[in-house]
Every structure is written in C-alpha cells, then in structure tokens.
Amino acid sequence: MAREKVSRTEIFEKMPVYKAILSLAIPNIVNQLANVFYNLADTFYIGRLNNSSMVAALTVTTSVMIFITALSNLFCVGSCAVIASALGSKDEKKARDIATMAPMMAFAAGLVVTIIVLCFRRQIALYSGASETSLGYTMQYQFWVLGLNAIPFLCATTIGAGLRGRGWSKYEMYGITFGNIVNIVLDPIFIFVFDLGVTGAAAATFIANVCSFAFFIVIASRMQRKEHLYTHLKEFRFNGKYALAVITTGFPACLHSMLASVSNTIHLNIIKKYSDAAVASLGIVRKIEHTFGQVIIGLVQGIIPLIAYNYAAKNYNRLQEVRKKALVLTMLWACFSVALLLPLARQFMLLFIKDEATVVFGTPLVRIYAFLPFTMGYNNNTRTLLQALGRKKVSSTFSLIRQVLLYVPLMFLLDRLFGFYGTAFTPLVADAITDVIGFFWVRKMMREIKAECEAPLQQG
Numbered sequence: 067m068a069r070e071k072v073s074r075t076e077i078f079e080k081m082p083v084y085k086a087i088l089s090l091a092i093p094n095i096v097n098q099l100a101n102v103f104y105n106l107a108d109t110f111y112i113g114r115l116n117n118s119s120m121v122a123a124l125t126v127t128t129s130v131m132i133f134i135t136a137l138s139n140l141f142c143v144g145s146c147a148v149i150a151s152a153l154g155s156k157d158e159k160k161a162r163d164i165a166t167m168a169p170m171m172a173f174a175a176g177l178v179v180t181i182i183v184l185c186f187r188r189q190i191a192l193y194s195g196a197s198e199t200s201l202g203y204t205m206q207y208q209f210w211v212l213g214l215n216a217i218p219f220l221c222a223t224t225i226g227a228g229l230r231g232r233g234w235s236k237y238e239m240y241g242i243t244f245g246n247i248v249n250i251v252l253d254p255i256f257i258f259v260f261d262l263g264v265t266g267a268a269a270a271t272f273i274a275n276v277c278s279f280a281f282f283i284v285i286a287s288r289m290q291r292k293e294h295l296y297t298h299l300k301e302f303r304f305n306g307k308y309a310l311a312v313i314t315t316g317f318p319a320c321l322h323s324m325l326a327s328v329s330n331t332i333h334l335n336i337i338k339k340y341s342d343a344a345v346a347s348l349g350i351v352r353k354i355e356h357t358f359g360q361v362i363i364g365l366v367q368g369i370i371p372l373i374a375y376n377y378a379a380k381n382y383n384r385l386q387e388v389r390k391k392a393l394v395l396t397m398l399w400a401c402f403s404v405a406l407l408l409p410l411a412r413q414f415m416l417l418f419i420k421d422e423a424t425v426v427f428g429t430p431l432v433r434i435y436a437f438l439p440f441t442m443g444y445n446n447n448t449r450t451l452l453q454a455l456g457r458k459k460v461s462s463t464f465s466l467i468r469q470v471l472l473y474v475p476l477m478f479l480l481d482r483l484f485g486f487y488g489t490a491f492t493p494l495v496a497d498a499i500t501d502v503i504g505f506f507w508v509r510k511m512m513r514e515i516k517a518e519c520e521a522p523l524q525q526g
Contacts, residue, residue: 091368125349136323144316149231154378195334210268245278325469347428441497
C-alpha cells in the first residue's frame with residue numbers, strides 16, 4: 067500500500083513529464099473516446115434505418131446534451147483541480163471532504179435537470195432545433211438521455227473525476243468504459259431486435275450510465291477501505307467554502323460548454339431551413355470531428371491534476387514543462403487528424419448513413435472540420451491551463467470572447483455571405499482569433515506565475 071501511495075506522488079513530482087502526462091491523460095482519453103463511441107453507436111445504428119429525421123433528432127438532442135456536459139464540467143473540472151491542489155499543499159482532509167461533497171452536489175444538480183426536462187420536454191425539443199418531422203423522435207430521445215439520465219451521468223463522472231484528481235485515472239477509465247460497452251451492446255438489441263428505434267437508443271444510453279454509476283459506487287467503496295479517499299459520512303460536514311472553490315474553479319469550463327450548447331443550438335436553428343438532411347449531416351460530421359477532438363479534450367483534462375499540484379507546490383519548471391509538452395502532443399494529434407480525414411471524407415460519411423442527400427451535404431463538412439483540432443487544440447490547452455491555475459475570471463472572459471463576441475455573430479455573418487458551408491468555418495475562425503489573444507494572456511500570466519513561485523525561494 068505504501069508503494070501505491072508513493073507512485074501517486076511520483077507521478078506529480080518526479081516522473082518524466084511525457085510519461086506523467088500520458089499516465090494521467092491516456093485513461094482520460096479512453097474515457098472521452100468511450101463517450102464518443104457510444105454516441106457514435108447511437109448515430110451509426112439509427113443511421114442504418116436511413117431516416118434523416120431520426121438522425122436529426124439525435125443531432126438536436128446532442129446540442130442540448132452539451133448543457134448536461136457543462137454541469138459535469140462544473141463538478142468534474144472543479145473537484146479534480148481543487149483535490150489535486152489540496153494534495154499539492156499537503157491538505158489531505160480538504161481533499162477527502164471535496165471528494166465526498168462533489169458527488170452530492172452533482173446529484174442535486176441532476177435532480178433539478180430531471181424535473182425541468184420532464185416538465186418541459188416539448189419546449190426543450192423545439193428550442194433545440196427540432197423540425198415538425200423530427201419533433202416526435204426528439205421528444206422520445208430527450209426523455210431518456212436528458213430527463214432520466216441526468217442524475218446517473220453527473221454522479222458517475224464526478225466520482226470518476228475525484229479519482230483522477232488523486233492520480234487514479236485508470237479507475238475513472240474503467241467505470242466510463244464499462245458503461246459505454248453496455249451501451250454499445252444494448253443499442254442494436256433495443257433498436258433492431260425490439261424495434262424501438264430512437265427510443266431504444268435512448269434507453270440503452272440511460273441503462274449504460276446507471277451501470278457506470280453503480281460501478282463507480284463499488285470502486286469508491288473499495289478505494290475507501292484501502293486508501294481512505296473520502297470523509298466518513300458520520301464525520302462529514304458540508305463546507306460552503308469548499309463547495310464555492312469547486313464551483314468557481316469548474317465554472318469557466320461549465321460556462322464554455324453552456325455557451326457552446328447555446329451557439330450549437332443557434333447553429334441548428336439557422337441550418338434547419340436547408341433540410342433535415344443538412345441537420346443530419348452536421349450531426350454526423352460533429353460526431354466524426356468529436357472522435358478526434360475528444361482525444362485533445364482527454365489530454366488537456368488529464369494534465370489538470372499535474373498543473374494544479376505543481377502550482378500549489380510552487381514547482382514552476384515542472385509546471386511549464388507540462389504545459390509545453392502537452393501542446394506538442396496536441397499538435398501532433400492534429401496533424402494526424404488532417405492526414406486521415408481529408409482523403410477519406412466521403413468514406414467516413416458512408417460509415418454512418420447511406421442517404422445520398424445527407425452524404426453530399428456532409429462530405430465537404432468533414433474536410434472543413436478536419437482542421438479544427440489545430441485551432442481548438444491550442445484553445446483547449448489555454449483554457450485548461452487557466453482553470454488549473456485558478457485564473458477563473460480570465461478563463462471565463464476567454465470563453466465569453468470566443469462563444470459570444472465571436473462565434474454567434476460570425477455564424478450569422480458567414481451564413482449570410484456563404485450559406486450552409488459558410489457556417490462550418492465559424493469554429494475555425496473564432497478559435498483562431500481567441501488563440502492569438504490567449505497566446506499573449508498566457509505569456510504574461512506565466513511570467514507572473516514564475517515570479518510567484520520563485521518568491522518564497524528568494525525570501526528564504
């Protein structure tokens with residue numbers, strides 16, 4: 067047991083940086099890809115029915131599902147960073163209290179979401195961009211994946227993030243992957259064998275997240291007996307200061323996702339005038355792009371504990387090395403994405419649907435979105451760094467500039483100038499502009515961090 071505890075510390079303090087990044091990031095990348103694959107599974111199997119209205123229903127629901135992901139980011143990014151920071155400051159009690167409290171907060175948030183969704187399903191479906199032909203399918207899908215699914219999804223991801231904050235990324239990977247395997251197995255059974263269509267895909271997702279949540283409860287119970295990662299409920303007292311630390315640290319990530327949900331919803335409402343095939347094609351292309359983009363998300367979220375821990379420990383050199391080497395890995399992955407997607411754009415579309423109208427709409431989109439890992443990769447590295455270092459105001463401002471000041475106006479402008487495909491360039495342009503802003507912000511901030519970390523040494 068002592069050797070296990072030393073290995074956790076070694077990852078944060080002594081292990082070679084590339085190895086430390088990958089040891090924490092790879093399980094998180096697997097988690098992100100597992101989430102993508104179960105979403106891909108829904109689209110893939112529903113696509114076999116060659117019904118663009120059904121695929122459109124999944125697409126508009128995905129846009130609103132980002133809102134649930136935003137809440138997940140609030141608790142996951144917040145608790146993971148604060149737990150790692152507490153460990154860097156050698157405050158074990160704080161780490162245990164937050165690991166105990168964060169899932170409770172996630173449960174309460176999930177309960178509120180469930181009540182709202184079940185009461186306002188039709189209004190939410192219309193808001194999210196459902197057309198007359200896809201409205202019924204959208205309401206069926208949202209009942210399960212938004213209404214019933216909110217509590218198990220939020221609780222499972224929050225428990226997993228708490229384990230990652232301790233350096234136990236592999237257990238987070240096991241729990242998320244287990245749920246997604248269940249989803250992938252149940253999808254064809256519910257959709258084709260039981261002939262449930264969209265409802266079957268949604269029910270499979272709900273059951274999968276319940277299984278994932280149950281898995282994390284078992285893992286957390288076992289880890290508690292071995293490592294004492296949580297405060298015993300008899301000793302636990304809700305701490306408003308700790309709750310605020312989680313919320314304020316996770317808020318920039320939450321804000322970014324919420325704004326992304328709004329902008330994606332606006333995007334869908336703009337392009338639904340073209341046809342259900344256009345909406346379906348965008349949904350498929352986003353799933354393809356997310357498959358590559360989520361590797362970057364997994365990488366940058368995986369380094370949050372490393373950055374937070376070393377910042378709290380005043381280890382500037384290691385912090386800076388983590389930041390730079392994570393960016394190198396991000397750009398290498400972006401190069402691979404472009405090399406694969408550009409020549410195989412149509413083939414990727416045909417993997418999901420044979421409807422020619424949808425494929426024709428989507429093939430150019432795949433080629434446009436192939437370049438997104440470059441701009442969004444740098445963007446995500448910047449935001450993650452700001453969040454892990456506790457620069458909450460700057461990180462929130464960064465998201466507001468990208469999503470509100472740039473993304474939404476650009477979307478309307480490019481649609482007016484260039485039509486359907488013009489809107490596809492919106493994320494590339496918005497990311498590129500904010501990347502330039504982020505470069506100068508980060509350069510200035512790192513100088514301040516260096517002075518802050520070196521100050522105790524100079525005083526000594």
